[in-house]
Amino acid sequence: MNLPPLDDLLTSMHVVSLPLNTRFRGVEHREVALIEGVAGWGEFGPFLEYEPPEASRWLASAIEAAYDGFPSPVRELVAVNATVPAVAPDAVPTVLARYDGCTTAKVKVAERGQSLQHDIERIASVRAVMGSSANVRIDANGGWRVDEALHAIQALRGYDLEYVEQPCASVEELAELRKRLARNGIDVLIAADESIRKVEDPLRVKALGAADVAVVKVAPLGGVRNALRIAEQMELPVVVSSALDSSVGMSAGVAFAAALPELPFACGLGTIELFDGDVVADSLVPQQGSLRTRQITPGPMLLERWGASPDRQHWWRSRIAAAYEYL
Template sequence: MDVPEPPGLPDLPELLAGAHVVALPMRVRFRGVDVREAVLLRGPRGWAEWAPFPEYDDRDAARWLAAALELGWGELPKPVRGQVGVNATVPAVAAAQVEGVLARYDRCRTAKVKVAERGQTLADDVERVTEVRRLLGPDARVRVDANGAWSVDAARDALSALAPLGLEYAEQPCATVEELAALRLALARAGVDVPIAADESIRRAEDPLRVAREGAADLVVVKVAPLGGVRRALEIVADAGLPAVVSSALDTSVGLAGGVRLAAALPQLDHDCGLGTAALLAADVVPEPLVPHAGSLTTTRADAARSAVDPALLAAYSAPSERVTWWRQRLARAHALL
């Protein structure tokens, strides 16, 4: 996947002069992360966030940077809705911890539950999802996310066990497009009605439209930063021709604001979005984190977050000096690829 050219590309000294590296503690371990590091950049159109995961290569990081520059230096598409439904996100915690996690989400009607965690079993997953269903009730939407950890056979068996709990869909149950296509066929043959959503097969793929061409997914999960920006994500959704869900990449409230603007600009949005992950952070860069109220976020609050970054919070959660150096060097490499 090409790195999109961001509008009004600022030079590197300008970016470095306004870059603040923060290290934000997590409430619970999520995606193997206990502390989320991010770079906050101040542009003429508001604050932006650049936070590619450390294991991503420079080309991936450049796409994330293009998205940040669109947010801080470019012009975003006009919204077609002012409010976006948001799901709760339940990490791979013990069932006894689920209630405490859900309590941080105000009246969310949808929950995404992490499954297939390394070191855990299918029984752990079933117990966790069962508790989510019990707490949210029969009318709530419950989806699971395996982050590509299952083989086709393991995914078929796991989703067969989880399907009686009423799954809205399973997100990236297998790693490859071929496996996703094979799983959809295996589930159909087994009479298991669980739609498949593609996430990593979209945001980390050189060809993000392959899942649609090969019938490997029923819907696509799109994230602003990994895809290179709001406009690029809108193009991918349009070309895929599949229903879309907007999700976050464990962003601060500034990054989440970009996700809200993407969700608000989609011509059609039938699913609640994974933009409530600020609730997983024990600290943020704005005084009032962008967490859902009554199960939703508004574009008004999202836009406000982009201008509300608090210098005191940037200072309080500044990353250690060696990590600041690491991020600044990485920023220089990513900028060179734009």
């Protein structure tokens, strides 16, 4: 990775606040910092609670995109899934209608303040809209303990789940859950997400036999090339996912998915459909269920329209400076 001077990053930085059409991860606006370099644009958008050491990996990813560009693709099209937040069942058809041609849906479950019955009703609504031939996966974001996860999966297995993403928080819990599912004769795949991107050693998932599928996000792993190295070492099927990115950040996820030697599952790269604004007029959204690899260049008028307030600009400048110290 070419490491440019900090002043160059701060000079080229644009901070935007993009409105969401559906509350997601507890927020209604998504702030990200966009950086322009000699190879294009990169996105720095670690969630607000991330401290500088972890945020530095996101900055490395943005710098790679802006100054090095992406590796050559082995495919032009990347199949993606629809994403269904923890909405009421009657809101599901409206959410799914935003996703052109997607035959896979990822459904959020284990939302704080909601019960398993809420999850069952939401998943049933997704099945009713998409039909029996669609792939339905669920994402608990580590919200269950092992006993709760086992009970929930038993209750939901009738909906023919493709896999369950991060049912428990720790790698050890995932490994224990897989053992208990096997003992109970429940044949459901377990996918690891946070256990890969939010730990010091993402390969512990492999070492402990904690997952059947690896969900990989580019930015938390420091960029496309590093994500490719980790995916190779994981020796698990990979699903590429986004981190609620603008089209600039999404292009890195698509570049990663397009460069993987094998891509057996639809990827979670359709979250721009959750936005009511973007930094390009032609957003990187699914067409006939897929995304096409392409370079993204923000429009000056849209950067201005969605520009964050001066105090937020200053906050992000300080955040980039703090993260830069760890590169």
